[in-house]
Amino acid sequence: MTSVLAAAGPSVYWYVTRSTGAVALLLLTVAIALGVADVQRLSTPRWPRFVVDSLHRNVSLLAMAFLVAHILTSVLDSFAPISLIDAVIPFTGSYRPFWLGLGAISFDLLLAVTITSLLRQRMGFASWRAIHWLTYASWPIALLHGFGTGSDVKGGVWLMALSVGCLAVVVAAVLARVISGWPERAAWRAAALGGAGVFSLFLLLWLPSGPLGSEWARRSGTPPSLLPPSQSTHAHASTR
C-alpha cells in the first residue's frame, strides 16, 4: 500500500502534515483570540467568563495535539529527510534548516507555555505569566515557518487566505490587548504595537520576492537531490 502510494506520488503523510499544519495555525490563532478575550474579561450572559476561559484552554490543547500530529507526519513522510531531532532542536536538519528551525522554535516555546499552564497551580503567578507571554513570540515564528516551508502559499490561494486571515485576527487581538492593558507601561504597549506593525510590513515586502518569488524551493535550502532537475512536471517534486 505504502509503496504503491510512494510510487504513485506524494504519501498520505505529506497530505496529513500539510493539513494538520494549517489547522494548527487556525487553532493557535483562535487560542490567542480567546486568550485575549479571557484576559479582557469579556463576557455576556450567554458566554460567561468560565466558558471563554475553558474554551481558551481546550482550543490550545487541541492545537498542541495537531502540532504533534504535524511533526510526526512530517518525520514519517519519507520524501523530505526530517528527523524527530530537527523538529525539536532548531537549525540542525538538512531540509530547509532555517525555515524548519523556526517551526521547532515555535513548538518549543508552545511546549513551555503548555507545560507551565498545566502545572500552573504549582508555580508563582508572575513566572507563569512571563512564560505565557512567549505565545506572542511563537505565533509570528510559526507563521514564518508556514510561509518558508509550505509550498501551498504559492501553489494555491487557500493557505495564503488562511494565513492573512489569521494575521488579521492576531493583530486585532494584540491591538485589543494593548489598548486596554498595562496603563502604566506605555513603552511596552508601544513596542507590542510596533512589533505587530513591523511584522505585517515585513511580510508585505518579503513575500513577493520570498516564498512567492521564483526558485523559493532552492533558495529556502531544499537539498539539491530533492529539487526537480529543471522544469520537471513531476507532481511530488514540483509541489514542494
Next chain:
Amino acid sequence: MSHRVSVNPITCEAHGMCAEMLPERVTLDEWGYPIVDETPVSGAVLAHAMRAARACPTFALLVERERAPSRR
C-alpha cells in the same frame, strides 16, 4: 473532613470567575470583589470549589482543609 473556601484579598483582582463557578459560596460586591460564605463545603460543592480555585486567574481563591471540626 470538611473544607472551607476563602479568598486571598492581596492577590484577588476581581475577575469574578469564582462567583460564576461557585455561586453556592461566592457572591460579588458592587466592585466585583468576592464575598465568600465560609460555611464548610463537602461532596459535589467541594468539587465545584476545587474547579473554581483552579480557574481563578490569580490563584486568589483558596480551598483549605479545616484543621479541627469547629462549631460555628
